Amino acid sequence: MSPYADDLSLAHRLADAADRITAARFRARDLTVRSKPDRTPVTDADTAVEDALRDVLLAERPDDAVAGEERGGAVSGPGRTWLMDPIDGTKNFLRGLPVWATLIALVSDGSPVVGVVSAPLLGRRWWAATGGGAWLRDGAGEHRLAVSKVEGLADSYLSTTHLGSWGEHHSRDAYLALTDACWENRAFGDFWHHCLVAEGAIDIAAEAIVNPWDVAAAQVLVTEAGGRFTDLTGAATFDGGSALSTNGLLHEATLELLNRHRG
Template sequence: MSRHDADLELALRLADAADAITAARFRAHDLAVERKPDRTPVTDADVAVEDAIRSILTSERPDDVVMGEERGGTLDASRVWVLDPIDGTKNFLRGVPVWASLIALVVDGVPVVGVVSAPALGRRWWAAAGSGAFASDSSGTRPISVSGVRSLEDAYVSTTDIKTWVEYHSREAFLALVDATWESRAFGDFYQHCLVAEGAIDLAPEAVANPWDIAPFQVLVTEAGGRFTDLSGVERYDGGNVLTSNGHLHEAALKLLAR
């Protein structure tokens, strides 16, 4: 038993509420899409999910703080729920089924509960500090763990969009990592970090990431036996970028990704 069991149970119920909204709006002909100031898209489903989760949290955890992608908030509190109502909104609005609702509870600056729910894929991942990491799909629920790959030349690496490396970090550094590995893909967004946690791929660096994009993965990947840091090697979800790995390859990847 973990002291975070009650919070994990609530987070899973929050994910159920999110799934009920997103599944109904996915591929809807009347889906409303707007642009935020940073020119990223937001759909009516994004806003509806965040509002629904906030309503439940107001009722069940009235003393907790909420930080969400669509409604904002602060991370400066002892207990903060960090929400991305739909991670992969571009996929969602184009009818691509690779998107998810991300829910994390951060206590004293450290994510201790993380849930990632991808109903169009029929998949969900979750973890609580000290309790291990798990995934579910049509075949049931199982514990998950990272891969045992120990050499970069055998590693499978994924990122979200190579153009972000040009703008936010270093395209050359990322390509150096790609050249050192066995295979590269762009599974992108939440999915690649979930694949690291379950051992399907070995490395997932991102040149730019908001706290709500990656908070659940700090607990999910570490509970699965891997490592989670920013690109400078600090274990934090609010550093503006991220590297998740199976742990064995982390330092070698950080060295290649250094500007």
């Protein structure tokens, strides 16, 4: 059993509370939307979820720090910090697409130790805690997760993100080289492709630009499933500004290719 079992239980209760809010506000006619300074959208559901989860954490973990996408807070440092993204995939949420999730992570002394990803409209929840494995609950029940065993880039299934973000934050040439090197590529995006790496459904997920609350839960999920999670420099961190999840077998080859074509 994970030493963080009690924290994982709390994270599930937080996700339950979030699901009740987000599911009720999905496709709501009176949903309010505004733009943040970086022009990304935020809805009243985003803020309602984060405020509700902060209230629970204040009551149940008053000595822990909290940081979230909408209300801020320090994301790293000594001690324990809860990180949350109330709706990862807000653009999908706004367009009536069901591919969005609430992300909840507990970071202890700079390392994610608990992660829950709850996607209620997909009917899926992923979770992991250090020493306890990675798990998925869907319509078929609960399943322990394991990454794939694919060993070569030419046989691998890749998911990545918008080409423009690679040109701005990493390298357009590296993006094209990676997609060309892999057997197949898609853009599942946001939380989903990291979860699919943990499931073993795809082999590589790469993002040129992320925020810490986007991927802290993914780091513990992928590593507990037997994979590897770093930023695009190879540092095993959730706050490096980029993200690379793989089955582990493909990680070094992916990093080498990306760095060789960065220019």
